[in-house]
Amino acid sequence: MPNNQFKKGELYSFITGKASTAIARRLQKKFNSAQLNLTIEQWSVLYHLWKEDGISQQELCNATFRDKPSITRLVDNLEKLKLVKRVASKEDRRMNMIYLTPEARKMQEASMELAEETLNEALTGVPADQVEICKAVLQIVYDNLK
Amino acid sequence: MPNNQFKKGELYSFITGKASTAIARRLQKKFNSAQLNLTIEQWSVLYHLWKEDGISQQELCNATFRDKPSITRLVDNLEKLKLVKRVASKEDRRMNMIYLTPEARKMQEASMELAEETLNEALTGVPADQVEICKAVLQIVYDNLK
DNA sequence: TTCGAATAGTTGTTTAACTAACTATATGCC
DNA sequence: GGCATATAGTTAGTTAAACAACTATTCGAA
Numbered sequence: 351m352p353n354n355q356f357k358k359g360e361l362y363s364f365i366t367g368k369a370s371t372a373i374a375r376r377l378q379k380k381f382n383s384a385q386l387n388l389t390i391e392q393w394s395v396l397y398h399l400w401k402e403d404g405i406s407q408q409e410l411c412n413a414t415f416r417d418k419p420s421i422t423r424l425v426d427n428l429e430k431l432k433l434v435k436r437v438a439s440k441e442d443r444r445m446n447m448i449y450l451t452p453e454a455r456k457m458q459e460a461s462m463e464l465a466e467e468t469l470n471e472a473l474t475g476v477p478a479d480q481v482e483i484c485k486a487v488l489q490i491v492y493d494n495l496k
Numbered sequence: 497m498p499n500n501q502f503k504k505g506e507l508y509s510f511i512t513g514k515a516s517t518a519i520a521r522r523l524q525k526k527f528n529s530a531q532l533n534l535t536i537e538q539w540s541v542l543y544h545l546w547k548e549d550g551i552s553q554q555e556l557c558n559a560t561f562r563d564k565p566s567i568t569r570l571v572d573n574l575e576k577l578k579l580v581k582r583v584a585s586k587e588d589r590r591m592n593m594i595y596l597t598p599e600a601r602k603m604q605e606a607s608m609e610l611a612e613e614t615l616n617e618a619l620t621g622v623p624a625d626q627v628e629i630c631k632a633v634l635q636i637v638y639d640n641l642k
Numbered sequence: 643t644t645c646g647a648a649t650a651g652t653t654g655t656t657t658a659a660c661t662a663a664c665t666a667t668a669t670g671c672c
Numbered sequence: 673g674g675c676a677t678a679t680a681g682t683t684a685g686t687t688a689a690a691c692a693a694c695t696a697t698t699c700g701a702a
Binding site for chain 1: 507508509510511512513514515516517518519520521522523536540543560561608611612614615617618619620621622626627629630631632633634635636637638640641642
Binding site for chain 1: 656657658659660661666667668
């Protein structure tokens with residue numbers, strides 16, 4: 351198989367990820383308009399906590415593809431916003447277990463609706479089978495570089 | 497056409513762009529290993545200047561999908577590295593035309609090779625036609641949100 | 643021709659990513 | 673049991689993105 355699928359001049363948008371940047375910007379604007387006082391990065395942490403909270407910062411690192419200092423600061427800021435609480439684990443005192451507050455739970459539905467809305471706007475006019483191919487390609491790319 | 501192509505639980509990686517993040521991180525590591533003292537963002541500006549220099553900061557904004565303050569700061573840092581020079585336009589004194597220095601020109605070939613190498617690693621095992629579909633989908637997404 | 647609007651760029655502030663260096667706790671091997 | 677090593681998390685420093693507010697210059701229309 352030819353391993354040289356990119357010509358010079360086509361590299362740029364793949365590397366800079368302009369599509370995902372555009373999606374994130376659009377979603378951020380929807381959050382702002384809806385008075386949801388959240389950054390996309392904060393939302394991405396809550397996204398995983400809505401599925402399961404009481405997990406460690408390290409588990410959040412793995413889930414969000416971020417390093418430990420990034421999660422430390424995101425949890426700092428989410429704590430300031432009173433959306434999460436750090437609770438020291440009793441089994442392993444090195445770990446903080448991160449719990450959602452009731453306010454954070456209230457934000458789930460509205461923010462997820464805005465996220466779905468954003469993706470539907472983004473994918474308007476794209477056939478469903480091509481979306482599937484694209485998702486699969488991006489997953490392989492991620493796995494190749496992991 | 498059903499407009500609801502994403503189920504809850506599939507939103508995350510599309511919005512956070514984990515594939516392009518992984519590509520950028522891999523390329524950054526290659527730059528560091530090769531003693532190329534450049535960030536990916538700085539490289540993305542040089543990328544356009546290698547095609548044509550003597551363009552304005554506004555043109556760099558359009559080419560790189562960044563806002564004006566971002567370009568101001570990137571050009572600041574590239575100037576500190578002595579890779580570009582701001583030259584006030586004589587036709588329109590509001591504009592800075594950005595020129596490459598000889599040092600910057602020397603970095604083109606090596607850095608583009610590393611970028612191509614990174615993309616080839618990223619796309620290993622992905623059939624060429626699927627790469628094309630994926631590029632097309634990402635272009636439509638960008639256009640839909642522009 | 644002049645004054646209001648548009649355009650080009652800068653500065654300040656907040657949030658975040660990445661690296662390196664650090665503390666504290668836990669694990670495992672001798 | 674004690675010490676080296678690994679793991680969980682924090683702190684500090686640099687770079688960058690987004691937004692708002694700002695200056696300087698140009699354009700355009702009355």
